[in-house]
Each structure stands twice: as structure tokens, then as C-alpha cells.
Amino acid sequence: xxxxxxxxxxxxxxxxxxxxxxxxxxxxxxxxxxxxxxxxxxxxxxxxxxxxxxxxxxxxxxxxxxxxxxxxxxxxxxxxxxxxxxxxxxxxxxxxxxxxxxxxxxxxxxxxxxxxxxxxxxxxxxxxxxxxxxxxxxxxxxxxxxxxxxxxxxxxxxxxxxxxxxxxxxxxxxxxxxxxxxxxxxxxxxxxxxxxxxxxxxxxxxxxxxxxxxxxxxxxxxxxxxxxxxxxxxxxxxxxxxxxxxxxxxxxxxxxxxxxxxxxxxxxxxxxxxxxxxxxxxxxxxxxxxxxxxxxxxxxxxxxxxxxxxxxxxxxxxxxxxxxxxxxxxxxxxxxxx
Ligand SMILES: Cc1cc2nc3c(=O)[nH]c(=O)nc-3n(C[C@H](O)[C@H](O)[C@H](O)COP(=O)(O)O)c2cc1C
Numbered sequence: 656x657x658x659x660x661x662x663x664x665x666x667x668x669x670x671x672x673x674x675x676x677x678x679x680x681x682x683x684x685x686x687x688x689x690x691x692x693x694x695x696x697x698x699x700x701x702x703x704x705x706x707x708x709x710x711x712x713x714x715x716x717x718x719x720x721x722x723x724x725x726x727x728x729x730x731x732x733x734x735x736x737x738x739x740x741x742x743x744x745x746x747x748x749x750x751x752x753x754x755x756x757x758x759x760x761x762x763x764x765x766x767x768x769x770x771x772x773x774x775x776x777x778x779x780x781x782x783x784x785x786x787x788x789x790x791x792x793x794x795x796x797x798x799x800x801x802x803x804x805x806x807x808x809x810x811x812x813x814x815x816x817x818x819x820x821x822x823x824x825x826x827x828x829x830x831x832x833x834x835x836x837x838x839x840x841x842x843x844x845x846x847x848x849x850x851x852x853x854x855x856x857x858x859x860x861x862x863x864x865x866x867x868x869x870x871x872x873x874x875x876x877x878x879x880x881x882x883x884x885x886x887x888x889x890x891x892x893x894x895x896x897x898x899x900x901x902x903x904x905x906x907x908x909x910x911x912x913x914x915x916x917x918x919x920x921x922x923x924x925x926x927x928x929x930x931x932x933x934x935x936x937x938x939x940x941x942x943x944x945x946x947x948x949x950x951x952x953x954x955x956x957x958x959x960x961x962x963x964x965x966x967x968x969x970x971x972x973x974x975x976x977x978x979x980x981x982x983x984x985x986x987x988x989x990x991x992x993x
Contacts, residue, residue: 656942657952660694662896662919663785663822663848665758667694669942670913670953671934674900674921675699675762675787675826678931680739680747682754689755692935696759697921698751700789701744703765706774709741741774748781758784760824766792768810775819788815788846789826791853805837809844816845824848824898828855829881838889848896849889850921851882873924878902883915883960890916891963906940913941913953914960 658669672695679685679696688696739747744761751759761783765771778786790811794804808825816823823845829852831837838849854874858867879902886897899912900921912920925933950956962968 656946656950657954658938658942658945660918660953660957662695662898663760663824665695665784665822667758667919669694669938670917670919671909671938672760672898672919672921673697673926673931673934674923675789676923676927678923678926679751682750684931685751685754688931688934689757691931691933692938693757693931694919695757695784696751696755697787698744698747698759698761698783699739700762700764700787701739701741701774701778703763703767703771705739705744706741706763706765706771707769710771741777745777745781748778748783752782760785760787762787762789762826763815764789764791765811766790766807768807768814772811772815773818775815775821775823779819779821783821785822785824786815786819787824787826787850788812789853791826791828793828801832805831805840808837809840812841812844812846822847824850824896826850826853826900828853829885834885835888835892838893838895842893842895846895848898848918849893850898850900851885851889852901854878854901873927874902874904875924876902876904876908879908879911882917883911886912886915886917887961890958890961906937906944909937909941910944910956911960913957916958916961918957 660667660670662672671693673679673688673693675697677684677699679688679698685696748759748761759782761778763771763775763778763786765788775786788811790808792804792808812823812825825841825846825848827837827849841849856869856871859870860866861868882899882901886899889897896918897916898919898921899917900923903909903912903920903922904925909920922934945956958964
């Protein structure tokens with residue numbers, strides 16, 4: 656069974672990779688991940704705020720940054736101080752490269768065009784095999800149009816990909832009016848892969864203290880459905896590779912994501928919950944299932960449930976929508992209609 660896949664110009668023995676998280680925040684964890692059989696490792700992000708603080712040579716008020724309600728902000732709470740500043744991050748990349756043979760994908764997290772993007776060059780120099788750009792952004796002001804937001808994201812990707820030889824993946828949120836169009840713009844700007852999707856870590860409210868309380872709830876398989884939809888829509892229409900992040904917890908999740916069009920699957924929550932060795936178990940289960948079903952390779956299965964393989968995707972989409980709504984009867988369980 657050939658599980659081989661290509662991602663960001665790398666040939667990987669199988670599609671299971673470690674998503675950006677503390678699971679690769681030190682060398683022991685990185686070695687453990689390699690022993691568990693990951694095909695590649697994505698490091699946790701270095702944030703724009705950290706680079707700017709370093710550049711300015713002063714303590715920046717990272718916690719008071721205007722994005723403190725965003726995913727970026729919630730990684731960066733007062734309680735969870737990511738102890739890697741930019742220099743330590745570069746050292747971490749070089750040490751990780753020395754410690755393991757699997758490819759190392761660094762991650763930069765930023766949303767404004769400017770002084771931090773030069774850091775991609777440093778990341779390349781430190782030896783990373785590829786770079787994931789996390790462009791999480793939550794527009795909140797009424798004079799910032801979709802066009803302004805999307806142009807800025809496009810410019811960031813362009814500026815980073817022009818400044819560095821590394822293949823760039825862009826990790827996106829699903830909340831765009833026309834995601835397929837944004838994907839095209841990012842591809843034209845130089846992105847070599849899309850990572851679908853960022854999760855929201857939405858703070859709860861402490862009603863007595865009148866304070867937001869950061870929450871970090873790990874995913875479950877129900878989050879995969881949104882990814883499946885968009886993988887299936889985007890597959891086969893771009894040169895870019897597609898990575899799935901969010902809700903891959905078991906064999907069937909993995910198979911569905913590949914059938915929808917994923918080239919690689921990034922896992923985090925499942926590994927935090929049940930240990931990094933789960934990645935090897937899921938890989939073997941996928942392999943066994945594919946053998947039973949007489950697939951010859953991953954390539955044969957990839958995208959088999961995508962829109963571009965469907966005879967009339969518009970009709971399927973509208974048809975399913977209608978059927979679901981019209982088949983609902985009181986007493987039905989949700990799963991019967993989903
Ligand atoms: C504790 C934790 C830390 C994370 N840190 C980062 C990060 O530094 N950069 C990033 O892009 N994503 C980060 N993520 C998001 C994951 O990479 C991943 O996209 C998300 O958890 C969805 O995948 P999952 O369902 O397999 O958990 C983090 C997630 C968790 C749970």
C-alpha cells in the first residue's frame with residue numbers, strides 16, 4: 656500500500672503530520688513524535704507580536720494587543736507564556752533539524768504587513784524545510800471591507816513568499832464570503848498550500864468578575880465536517896496542496912479528509928488527549944482499511960469525494976440542503992437528518 660504523499664514540495668511516506676502545538680516545543684517531544692511515526696512536524700507559532708517586541712528591543716504589551724480575543728491572543732494568555740522569543744525559536748528550529756530526520760515546518764503567526772515578515776528569512780536560514788503562515792484575523796471595525804482584509808492577507812503572503820525560498824503554507828480561518836476566490840488570490844500571491852482551518856478559541860465570560868475567561872477546548876470529530884466541505888470544494892482546482900487541521904481523531908476522520916481532497920492531515924487534539932503514539936495507530940488502521948478495500952495508493956483515493964469528481968456539484972449541494980430541511984420531523988434525532 657502506497658501512502659506516500661506530497662506536501663510543500665516534500666515527499667512524505669504518509670499524510671499524518673504533527674500540527675502546530677506544544678507537542679513539538681522541546682527536543683524530547685520532537686524525538687518522541689518522530690519515534691511515533693509522524694511524517695513531518697509543525698512547530699508552534701512565533702507571533703508577529705514577539706518579533707516586533709524583539710525588533711524594538713523592548714517589552715511589548717503582547718497581552719494587551721488588540722487581538723487579545725483572537726485565536727492568536729488566546730494562545731498567548733498571561734498564564735501560558737510561550738517561552739521562545741525569536742532567537743530561541745531559531746535555535747529551536749536548528750536543534751530540531753539536528754535531532755530528527757523528519758521535515759520541520761516552522762510557523763509564523765501574523766496579520767499585519769510589516770516589520771515581522773523579514774523573519775521568514777531567518778527561519779529559512781535556521782534550516783526549516785517549509786513555513787506555515789497563520790493569518791488568523793478577526794475584522795471588527797465597520798470601515799474595514801472584505802477587500803481591504805483580503806488584500807492585506809494577499810500582500811503578506813506575497814511579501815513573505817518573495818523574500819524567501821521556502822515553500823509557504825497558509826493557515827486560514829473559514830470565515831470569508833468567497834473562500835474559493837481568496838484561495839485563488841493566495842495562490843497567485845505565492846502560497847504553495849492551504850491549511851484548513853484555524854479554530855476559534857472563543858473566550859467565555861466570567862459574569863461576576865465581568866472579565867473574559869480564555870478557554871481552550873480541544874476539538875472533536877464534529878469539527879471535521881466544515882473541513883470536509885471545503886476540502887471537497889477546493890480539491891482539484893488549484894496547484895496548491897491542501898492540509899486538513901481540526902477534528903481528525905480516528906481512522907474514519909482521516910479517510911474522509913483524504914477522500915475530500917487532503918494531501919496531509921495535521922493532528923493535535925487527538926494526540927494531546929491520547930498520546931502522540933496514536934498517530935502510528937491511526938496510520939496503520941487507515942492502511943489496513945485501504946488494503947481491505949483494495950485501494951492501491953493514497954493518490955487513488957484522494958479527492959474521490961470532492962466536488963470536482965461529482966457530476967453536478969451545485970445540484971448535490973442544493974439537493975442535500977433541501978432534503979435535510981424538508982425531511983425533518985419532530986422526534987427525529989439530529990444525526991438522522993445530518
Ligand atoms: C494547545 C494548543 C496550542 C496550539 N498552538 C498553535 C500555534 O502555536 N500555532 C498554530 O497555528 N496553531 C496552534 N494550535 C492549533 C492547532 O495547530 C490545530 O490547528 C487545531 O488544534 C486543530 O486541530 P485538532 O483538531 O487536531 O486539534 C494549537 C492548538 C492547541 C490545542
